[in-house]
Amino acid sequence: xxxxxxxEEDFQITAGTKLGYVSITGSRAGxxxxxxxxxxxxxxxxxxxxxxxQALVREALQSINNPHRGILVPLQCSGTSLQxxxxxxxxxxxxxxxxxYAEIARAIGAPRAYRAVANACGAxxxxxxxxxxxxxxxxxxxxxxxxxxxxKREILAWEKRALPSGAAPEYLACNTEDPR
Numbered sequence: 001x002x003x004x005x006x007x008e009e010d011f012q013i014t015a016g017t018k019l020g021y022v023s024i025t026g027s028r029a030g031x032x033x034x035x036x037x038x039x040x041x042x043x044x045x046x047x048x049x050x051x052x053x054q055a056l057v058r059e060a061l062q063s064i065n066n067p068h069r070g071i072l073v074p075l076q077c078s079g080t081s082l083q084x085x086x087x088x089x090x091x092x093x094x095x096x097x098x099x100x101y102a103e104i105a106r107a108i109g110a111p112r113a114y115r116a117v118a119n120a121c122g123a124x125x126x127x128x129x130x131x132x133x134x135x136x137x138x139x140x141x142x143x144x145x146x147x148x149x150x151x152k153r154e155i156l157a158w159e160k161r162a163l164p165s166g167a168a169p170e171y172l173a174c175n176t177e178d179p180r
Contacts, residue, residue, distance in 0.1 A: 011026060019036070075129060090124075
């Protein structure tokens with residue numbers, strides 16, 4: 001992992017996961033962003049020094065590497081009330097499953113807001129832990145994805161093959177090779 005910023009309040013690290021390299025940003029209060037990054041930008045060097053921050057990062061990586069274990073880290077996602085409702089609902093979609101933007105809109109009590117649901121997915125800054133990749137178009141096509149349709153397809157296929165709940169998550173050594 002590469003620690004880019006590490007104060008008592010904020011951190012940003014880069015780490016290898018089963019899905020590629022991610023940049024994790026947050027504070028002791030929780031994760032604010034997880035973005036996929038190119039392997040050339042991923043120079044992993046170690047965890048932040050703060051024990052609480054280390055635990056937060058480890059939990060986030062475990063949740064990314066084993067989607068069946070659930071999300072056990074606090075998330076600090078800023079957004080409108082509709083965006084917050086969408087993001088909460090996305091977290092209820094079972095691993096390896098999908099829902100259409102229209103189904104999500106109905107589920108959150110805003111049946112005509114399917115475009116707003118798609119926009120909320122696009123505004124999501126916490127890849128994997130707020131699983132916007134599980135939202136698709138009504139025609140079954142993938143729709144958009146902040147990190148590209150190929151990444152969305154890869155994540156959905158990986159989730160279908162992922163280990164069942166209770167399986168020990170694997171950690172990837174931090175290096176400059178692609179971890180997939």
